Amino acid sequence: MKTKAILVGVILALAGLGLICLGCGGAKKTEPYVVGGIFSISGPASYLGEPERNSMEMVAEAVNAQGGINGRPLKLVIYDDEGDVTKARLHATKLAQDKDCLAVIGPSLTHTSMATLEITQKAKLPLISCAAGIGITVPAKERVWVFKTAQTDQMAVDRIYQYLQKANLQQVAILTVSTGFGVSGKEQLLALASKYGIQVVAQEVFGEKDTDMTPQLTKLRGTPAQAVICWGTGPAPALVAKNMKQLGLTLPLIQSHGVASKKFIELAGDAGDGIILPAGKLAVWQQLPDTDPQKAVCKEYAEKYQAKFKAPESSFGGYAYDAIRMLNQALAKAGSDREKIRGELEGLKNFVGISGIFNMSPEDHNGLSPAAFVMVKIQKGGFQLID
Amino acid sequence: MEIFAPLLQYLISGLTNGAIYALIALGFGIIYNATTIINFAQGEMVMLGALCAISIYHLAPSLPLAFAGAVVLVTCVGLIFERLALSPVKDPTPIALIIITVGGAVLIKGVAMLLWGKEAYNLPPFSGDAPIHLGPATILPQNLWVLGITAIAVAALEAFFRLTLVGKAMRACAYNTRAARLVGIAAGRMVQLSFGISAALGAGAGILIAPLTLGVYDMGTMLGLKGFSAAIIGGLGSMAGGVLGGLVLGVAEALATGFISSGYRDAVAFLLLLLVLFLRPQGLTGGRK
Incomplete structure (x- = not known):
């Protein structure tokens, strides 16, 4: 009895293998x-x-x-x-x-x-x-x-610092979100600053879901910062812009490429006017010269x-x-x-x-x-x- | 002077957030008094208030209409929630009801995500956004609206509970439900009413804060937790406690962000909650128990 059962099992297994092989042979050409x-x-x-x-x-x-x-x-x-x-x-x-x-x-x-x-x-x-x-x-x-x-963030930081150099602004305050995006951005902002002769005079952090950044921004008032760089994604950077307006801070605000969307403009409303940021070319493709590939x-x-x-x-x-x-x-x-x-x-x-x-x-x-x-x-x- | 200048700004920021926490904390307190449960869907009422107001404003750009419409809508949601999810429960032990409210919160959030999507929306401030200078600090008209309406809401609630028959009946239920029933107070009605009032308070908080923080489907959870912390810190079930707890929490958060580090903001809220639970479990104002 037992040997018969094993035999049947082996036959079934072989048959199964055969089927599998048939499968792999036939569909090769149109397999996705x-x-x-x-x-x-x-x-x-x-x-x-x-x-x-x-x-x-x-x-x-x-x-x-x-x-x-x-x-x-x-x-x-x-x-x-x-x-x-x-x-x-x-x-x-x-x-x-x-x-x-x-x-x-x-x-x-x-x-x-x-x-x-x-x-x-x-x-x-x-x-x-x-x-x-x-x-x-x-x-x-x-x-x-x-x-x-x-x-990479490094390229965005490069572009921002190049811009600041041209505008002759050397002292900046940075305000970064506490997620991976912000931490990585902060690292690059600090690492590349000296290369462009820029001094980071204040560093502040905010949470991704924070709804009030006035305390952080208030701290910036007492510093010699000539511009604020905000590094974040989602709605929080829009609130940073609004809070700056609320506090009457008139420093130029530079945002990261993380907010380069029309949604951000909508959320920031009036407070968004004048914000400078690095963006992929898609955001302004109509304005690119025709020579741009x-x-x-x-x-x-x-x-x-x-x-x-x-x-x-x-x-x-x-x-x-x-x-x-x-x-x-x-x-x-x-x-x-x-x-x-x-x-x-x-x-x-x-x-x-x-x-x-x-x-x-x-x-x-x-x-x-x-x-x-x-x-x-x-x-x-x-x-x-x-x- | 060095310290004073930012301090005033932190206080403004803290009191504004604190007033919102206070409104939410009051909602927790009112339901707790009527049912001895914690309604974890309270935060979602805040979100619904903000998003409903934004939607109504888009249909008919009138802020008073948006405010009133959203409060009415969310109050209905609160009443329906109590009728459909809580009152039919056969064995209404507090723990079962609390778990139902958690489920309700998840459901409401999910439905809101489907209705409004995952994006944030803007609600214009009630009266412009030109900052008012106040010594070294600035304050937005909207901050004043938040503080003012919260004060009015608290005063109105206090009057309702002290002076009206229904308010007194609700308080009677809070002190002793059985005795209240014996003198002919419809305790079930009072429970439903408490859900309605709490939902209205939450909605109000959401509409007030929306111009400052934007409205998004997942804003309610954190606000709900903060309001809950405020209610516990102040003393669950006490009106004065809820307001005090909210303001203390808001100011503590702003000061921690300003003077220590912005990373500690949320930690402060929950550290304060733990401290109060360890050292003064009945809350700052005593409360019951």
């Missing part, structure tokens, strides 16, 4: 390229994750409508990490264990990206992060499998996004748009081989994207320069290109 996505689609950072997901889906749809890449369709597996490190890691583990998954785009935030990259590095899975923190791809020698499309890319993205989602485009969505487009280019050459895809991404040169012109190398997995940012001023409810 699987690309993962992890974005903060809900939660406090949803303003990042939502356009990122939309942009990624928009590109995949267009690619598949044209017959896919190498005749194979793109299949997206997108997860929502809700801005939570634990959830981001969980989703990354799921994607890393999926043998078909060729690369992952996201996460949206610096701290979720830092947590995720440990997992994807170990699994030798290419990751293209959409977050700003410079530590995500530096040092590139260690972050072999990690790339990113968002401009990014103008056409930005125009196409902005028009397609608005037509499809009936919502304004954002530079955040642009990060994912650049990421999926460069990945598609890599897939077309490398096929379904993670190692080769990584190699293609690292060798990417003169790739014109929304966020800038990418020139990747083994030493630089971001591939952008400070020229990726332009300085803009908020005027009459819109961004005005000033530098």
Whole structure:
């Protein structure tokens, strides 16, 4: 009896194997390229994750409508990490264990990206992060499998300090949010100050959900600061602008690229007028000269996004748009081989994207320069290109 | 003089936030008196007040209308919440009811997210945003509105509880529900009324603060917790305690941000709460128990 049962078991197992092999033999040609996505689609950072997901889906749809890449369709597996490190890691583990998954785009935030990259590095899975923190791809020698499309904070700081130098303002006060974005921004602001002959005379911090920054700003009154640099995302920086007006502080206010959206102008209202910030070129693409190679890319993205989602485009969505487009280019050459895809991404040169012109190398997995940012001023409810 | 100059500004900032905390704390207190439960959906009423006012203002740009409309709407939400979620409970132990309010808070927040999305919205200040100079400090007209309306609301509540028959009946229920029932007071009605008043107070707080802090679907949770802390610090169930607790908390937060470090803002609120619980569990003003 027992031997018979074992025999039946073995036969069944063999049959099962045979079926599996049949499966792998037949569908090879049209099997999709699987690309993962992890974005903060809900939660406090949803303003990042939502356009990122939309942009990624928009590109995949267009690619598949044209017959896919190498005749194979793109299949997206997108997860929502809700801005939570634990959830981001969980989703990354799921994607890393999926043998078909060729690369992952996201996460949206610096701290979720830092947590995720440990997992994807170990699994030798290419990751293209959409977050700003410079530590995500530096040092590139260690972050072999990690790339990113968002401009780093360092470039934004470079541009701000260049602007201040020109305006002959040397003493600044900095006011940063206590999240990863603000901490990273603060590090860069402090590290690069001496290079531009700038002195940070006051440092203050505020919470992401704080609703009153007047105490912090009041402290700045007694300092010799000639300008205030605020580093944050979401509604809080708009409140900083409002609170400054409330206190009658007339110092020039410089914000980070984290607020380069129309929503910010709306929230800040009158208090937003005159704020200067570094922004990706997408924010002012109409004002770019026609000679700028990014103008056409930005125009196409902005028009397609608005037509499809009936919502304004954002530079955040642009990060994912650049990421999926460069990945598609890599897939077309490398096929379904993670190692080769990584190699293609690292060798990417003169790739014109929304966020800038990418020139990747083994030493630089971001591939952008400070020229990726332009300085803009908020005027009459819109961004005005000033530098 | 060096210290005095910023101090006044911190006080203005602290008192404004404190007045909001006080309104929320009063809401906690009124429901606690009527039912001995903590209504953790109180913070969400603040959010609903702010967002409803913003929506009404967008439909018909009149601030008095937005204010009144939002208060009425949110009061209805409070009454319905009590009728649908709390009063049908067969075995109304306080712990079961408190857990229901937590669930209600999550539900209300979720519905608000669906209705208004995750973005923040602006409500214009009640009377312009030109700062008024007050010695070395500046104050916004909106700060005055917050302080003024809070004072009026507190005075009106005090009068209601002391002078009107219904108010007295509510107080009777708070002291001894069974005895109140025996003399013919409809205790169930009083519970419902307490939810209505609390929701109205929360909505008022939300509308007052919205021009200063913007309105967003997840603003209620933290404000609710701060209001709860204020209620405990002052002495749960006491009117004077709620107001005192709110103001103490708001000023302590502003001073901590100003003089120590901005990172300690929220820590101060909860540290103060723990200190009061350890050293004076009945709250600053004594309260009951």
